[in-house]
Amino acid sequence: MRLPESLWGVRCVWLRYFDVFRKSLAYYLVTTFAEPFFYLLAFGFGVGGLIGSLRADGQELSYRSFVFSGILGQTALFQGFYEASYGGFVRMYYQRIFQAMAITPITLSEVLWGELIWDASKATLAVVIIASIGVVTGDFPLRAPLVVAPLAFAAALLFAGLGLAVAARARTIDEISYPQYLLVFPMFLFCGVFFPVERLPPVLQWLAWALPLTSVNSLMRTLTLGLPFQPGALPVLAAWLVLLVAYSRRAMFARLVK
DSSP states (O other), rough: OOOHHHEEEEEEEHHHHHHHHHHHHHHHHHHHHHHHHIIIIIIIIHHHHOOEEEETEEEEHHHHHHHHHHHHHHHHHHHHHHHIIIIHHIIIIIIIIHHHHSSSOHHHHHHHHHHHHHHHHHHHHHHEEEEHHHHHHTTTOOHHHHHHHHHHHHHHHHHHHHHHHHHHHHHSSGGGGGHIIIIIHHHHSSSSSSSSSGGOOHHHHHHHHHHHHHHHHHHHHHHHOOOOOOOOOOHHHHHHHHHHHHHHHHHHHHOOOO
């Protein structure tokens, strides 16, 4: 199939999801603003009031700014994973939307690309909104929402790939809880959202850097707080991105094509 035709199919899937999204826009905005606000209150002002400042990558910065920048990566993780895993499972298993779109001139490959790109787009919007809040609070420079957007999309696409792979392998919606609690939450807790990874024991540092969220958080802090660039972050992020997107599509094809 020629590239313009493929892009047309992906665009149609994306626009279909966008039309549904517009009907719940108010709910999305409230929940998107509420989550980082509560994290900021609890950790930025609460714990930050006890700690004050910390050193990360050899630089001194406020704990509130450190946590706020970590929330950007955490948002890409949660929004991308949950939209693709639970949302993807519902659309595949209960609503059978994937199958319905695939019997139109749009191919299953285009449906899956549209799903992944939509999941990543929705998560990227959330990250940009939170980065904008960080600008208002004075934690991030004015350019932050713009410069984090490409990284946010790549990270969200990676985590959407993880979520869609989980949806493809789950026999019931309850089984999504296993990777949620055994992989997603450990990344959230130990990959540098709330404290520098270098505070962990050496073995746990190695494990944390092997997981994609650590690289995402490191790059986010380079862009928003000016922390030193970690050269190993980009290869780790790129490897996980290629692996999870490719695997999720293959797993979903195996689930849908009998």
